[in-house]
Amino acid sequence: MVQDFFQKIINHKYLCLLGLFLLLGTSLLGLNNFRFDASSETLVLDSDVNYQIYDEINDEFGTSEYVILAIKNDQIFSQETLIQLKAVQDKLLALEVVSDVVSILDAPIFEQPKVSLIKSADNDKYLLTDKLDLDKAKHELSTSPIFNELIISKDGEVTAMQINLYDRDDYSEAVAEIRAIIDSNQTFEMYLAGPAMIVVDTIDFIKADVNTFGTLTVIIFFILLTLFFRDLWSVSVVILNAGLVMFSTMGILGLFDWPISIVSSNFLTLLLITSIAISIHILVKVQDGVEEGITNAESFSKIITPCFYAALTTAVGFLSLILSDIKPVIDFGKMMAVGVCLNFFASFIFIPSALAIRNITANKNKSLVPFFYNNIYLTGRSFIRKFYLPILLISFPLFFYFSSNLKVENKFIDYFNENTEIYQGMSLIDDKLGGTTPIEIILELPEEELFIDEDDLFFSEGSETVTYWWREKNMNVLEEIQEGLTEFDALGKALSLVNGVQLAERLNNDSEIGDLELAFVKNSLIESEKAKDLLNEFISEDERSARITIRTIDSFDGINRKQLLLDVDSFLSETLSERDVSYTVSGLGVLYSNLLQSLFSSQIKTISLVFAAIFLMLLILFRSFLNALFIIIVPAFSIGLVLSLMSIFNIPLDIMTITIASISVGMSVDYSIHFAWRYLQERKKSQESSEKETIYSTGRAILITGLTIIVGFLIFIFSNFNPTVLFGIFSAIAIYISMVMSFRFLPALLDLNFK
Numbered sequence: 001m002v003q004d005f006f007q008k009i010i011n012h013k014y015l016c017l018l019g020l021f022l023l024l025g026t027s028l029l030g031l032n033n034f035r036f037d038a039s040s041e042t043l044v045l046d047s048d049v050n051y052q053i054y055d056e057i058n059d060e061f062g063t064s065e066y067v068i069l070a071i072k073n074d075q076i077f078s079q080e081t082l083i084q085l086k087a088v089q090d091k092l093l094a095l096e097v098v099s100d101v102v103s104i105l106d107a108p109i110f111e112q113p114k115v116s117l118i119k120s121a122d123n124d125k126y127l128l129t130d131k132l133d134l135d136k137a138k139h140e141l142s143t144s145p146i147f148n149e150l151i152i153s154k155d156g157e158v159t160a161m162q163i164n165l166y167d168r169d170d171y172s173e174a175v176a177e178i179r180a181i182i183d184s185n186q187t188f189e190m191y192l193a194g195p196a197m198i199v200v201d202t203i204d205f206i207k208a209d210v211n212t213f214g215t216l217t218v219i220i221f222f223i224l225l226t227l228f229f230r231d232l233w234s235v236s237v238v239i240l241n242a243g244l245v246m247f248s249t250m251g252i253l254g255l256f257d258w259p260i261s262i263v264s265s266n267f268l269t270l271l272l273i274t275s276i277a278i279s280i281h282i283l284v285k286v287q288d289g290v291e292e293g294i295t296n297a298e299s300f301s302k303i304i305t306p307c308f309y310a311a312l313t314t315a316v317g318f319l320s321l322i323l324s325d326i327k328p329v330i331d332f333g334k335m336m337a338v339g340v341c342l343n344f345f346a347s348f349i350f351i352p353s354a355l356a357i358r359n360i361t362a363n364k365n366k367s368l369v370p371f372f373y374n375n376i377y378l379t380g381r382s383f384i385r386k387f388y389l390p391i392l393l394i395s396f397p398l399f400f401y402f403s404s405n406l407k408v409e410n411k412f413i414d415y416f417n418e419n420t421e422i423y424q425g426m427s428l429i430d431d432k433l434g435g436t437t438p439i440e441i442i443l444e445l446p447e448e449e450l451f452i453d454e455d456d457l458f459f460s461e462g463s464e465t466v467t468y469w470w471r472e473k474n475m476n477v478l479e480e481i482q483e484g485l486t487e488f489d490a491l492g493k494a495l496s497l498v499n500g501v502q503l504a505e506r507l508n509n510d511s512e513i514g515d516l517e518l519a520f521v522k523n524s525l526i527e528s529e530k531a532k533d534l535l536n537e538f539i540s541e542d543e544r545s546a547r548i549t550i551r552t553i554d555s556f557d558g559i560n561r562k563q564l565l566l567d568v569d570s571f572l573s574e575t576l577s578e579r580d581v582s583y584t585v586s587g588l589g590v591l592y593s594n595l596l597q598s599l600f601s602s603q604i605k606t607i608s609l610v611f612a613a614i615f616l617m618l619l620i621l622f623r624s625f626l627n628a629l630f631i632i633i634v635p636a637f638s639i640g641l642v643l644s645l646m647s648i649f650n651i652p653l654d655i656m657t658i659t660i661a662s663i664s665v666g667m668s669v670d671y672s673i674h675f676a677w678r679y680l681q682e683r684k685k686s687q688e689s690s691e692k693e694t695i696y697s698t699g700r701a702i703l704i705t706g707l708t709i710i711v712g713f714l715i716f717i718f719s720n721f722n723p724t725v726l727f728g729i730f731s732a733i734a735i736y737i738s739m740v741m742s743f744r745f746l747p748a749l750l751d752l753n754f755k
Contacts, residue, residue: 004297007297010356013357016352020350026251028251031254035259036172037261065165065167069088069163069178070159070193071188078134086105091181098164098178102162103160104152107144108125110125111136111140117517120507146495146503153432157432194436202415205720208721209716209721220715222235222239228368228708229283246271248342249342258334264335267336270339271336275343277667284697287362306678307344309617310669313618313670314340316337318337318666324606368703372703392745402647406600411559414722416721416722417720426554435550435551435553435554439551439552439565439588441481441586442545442586443478443547444545445580469544477576478546482496485568491568493551496538496548496549500521500525501513561592562597565590569585607661622676627753630750630753631676632672642660642661642737667709668734671739675698678698679750702739706735714732
């Protein structure tokens with residue numbers, strides 16, 4: 001029946017090709033909509049309770065997405081430099097996506113001359129607007145409780161502009177426009193940072209790698225396949241089939257508006273690999289059929305079963321990612337499952353149709369497999385046959401031990417080489433401007449009976465003089481919390497009402513201020529629209545909730561976000577234990593940490609389900625419990641070794657390296673199924689020649705596929721983007737181990753079922 005099906009495809013080859021190209025043409029309609037998602041929300045858990053809290057905090061305090069522009073110049077406080085800074089700020093403000101820009105030009109100078117606190121409200125002056133002693137202004141701002149490490153470094157040689165952005169789903173265009181202004185400036189040494197920029201730059205690095213190394217990989221694949229097959233038509237069929245599958249899948253994703261995120265950035269590479277793998281297995285089988293004198297239809301009917309189960313197990317492996325709590329990881333699993341299924345069906349229509357137009361010749365490369373079998377395979381065969389069980393029994397406990405010690409961390413700065421602009425910018429901002437990723441702490445007081453002192457000289461309509469956080473005793477609690485947070489080495493600049501109060505104390509001759517002065521500070525602030533907007537970011541409308549923002553030093557050596565947040569929570573709990581104050585810890589720093597912890601739990605859940613599902617399918621295919629168990633040892637060994645190596649070399653599991661496990665399972669299962677299927681057939685014919693016959697047929701396909709893909713992956717080590725380098729190295733290792741396990745261990749294990 002299956003043979004008849006393929007014969008019909010061969011007989012109606014042009015009609016089948018027309019159908020495939022119609023599918024391609026239809027899907028290409030969505031190619032313009034195929035895109036990368038550069039929103040920072042791809043780095044958070046939609047199901048995370050803290051995400052909802054984060055949204056509520058943003059709504060209550062009116063915070064927005066922003067990026068930081070760091071400007072390095074040892075003459076910042078000169079008239080000429082300030083004028084040039086004003087020109088840069090004006091260009092930024094002219095951008096439609098920019099809502100506001102805060103710089104040292106917006107920072108009030110209160111100490112020229114220094115007056116009493118009561119008079120300071122009318123004593124604010126500004127750079128470029130008022131006549132000021134610039135050296136004194138530099139000292140005042142660089143030591144200011146509010147502005148130092150916010151918009152000016154302590155040494156006064158690095159200034160920053162906080163560029164607040166309007167809400168967007170994608171900030172790539174905004175970052176590009178800001179970068180254009182940076183590139184056009186020849187005066188300053190400028191660096192851009194911030195969560196939105198990190199995501200956009202990561203996507204840009206990935207796009208560059210896809211364009212550069214993707215093209216280079218295809219060229220290398222073409223060269224190597226030509227050397228292996230020594231037939232341009234065979235290689236052309238493989239590459240054309242891969243192109244058909246990749247562009248059709250990309251178009252379908254575009255039609256359904258399914259964007260690529262940081263997590264799924266390796267999607268195209270993996271799809272290329274799976275397409276080339278199945279094409280090579282089909283072509284090698286057809287070449288064997290030509291030598292045996294059987295028809296192509298019969299060859300296709302013999303290879304479709306192992307290919308079907310290999311594709312099915314690979315698809316299940318990727319579909320298991322839907323158990324993750326991370327939307328980009330779920331989407332990646334779905335994308336790959338769709339791509340693998342499309343690859344299977346397209347390959348078994350396109351390749352038979354193409355070979356019906358022009359068939360391929362018998363194997364012309366007679367040296368590859370004999371060389372491998374005689375000089376490599378037979379060399380270690382006796383050792384493996386004798387010690388394969390002890391090796392496996394020792395390896396798996398070690399894998400379990402090392403894998404359980406795998407770190408879960410995500411330092412974005414480590415994604416980039418030290419010579420890249422983004423690395424230098426993030427490092428500069430961490431060192432000089434108080435850190436990158438914000439953590440937010442909301443402190444809430446219980447409701448209290450409203451008290452208004454009508455005799456208070458500073459009371460005004462619509463304003464309560466000293467309630468909630470504006471009371472001295474409560475402000476002292478807020479200050480104690482903030483000062484305690486700044487003691488953590490991995491935390492940088494903290495900002496809250498406290499910074500404003502500290503500035504007021506400085507203006508009050510460094511004397512502490514009480515309820516009366518706090519009332520004055522409050523009423524002075526609400527009289528200024530700009531100050532009022534800033535104030536609203538740190539205290540709620542009812543004044544019960546106060547907000548502290550503090551940034552993490554992402555480049556801090558040995559940072560452990562989970563432990564850091566636990567320590568912060570412990571500190572807050574202990575400090576507030578005897579006070580009637582509740583607290584909430586949120587912010588992007590918390591969301592990133594939750595994402596990382598979810599990655600680890602997702603790995604455990606998905607790997608467990610993958611192996612259970614694959615085992616059931618192997619049980620159906622091979623109808624033997626032991627054979628299914630032996631075959632699944634190959635992917636288990638491969639993934640165990642890869643995760644153990646990551647643990648040994650202190651490479652953390654993060655949003656980029658999570659896909660390596662999926663690759664390990666996918667490629668290992670593919671090799672082991674194909675090898676076991678052919679080996680068991682040959683074993684029934686002859687015990688003596690079963691290994692040799694399997695290696696000379698299916699083994700040749702595995703060798704060609706594996707060697708080609710390994711070399712292709714190793715090209716990625718020349719990338720400037722470290723996750724791409726790791727992806728290439730560990731994927732190559734996974735494929736190599738899969739080949740070794742299939743060739744060396746699988747025959748010995750399968751023979752146990754014949755004893």
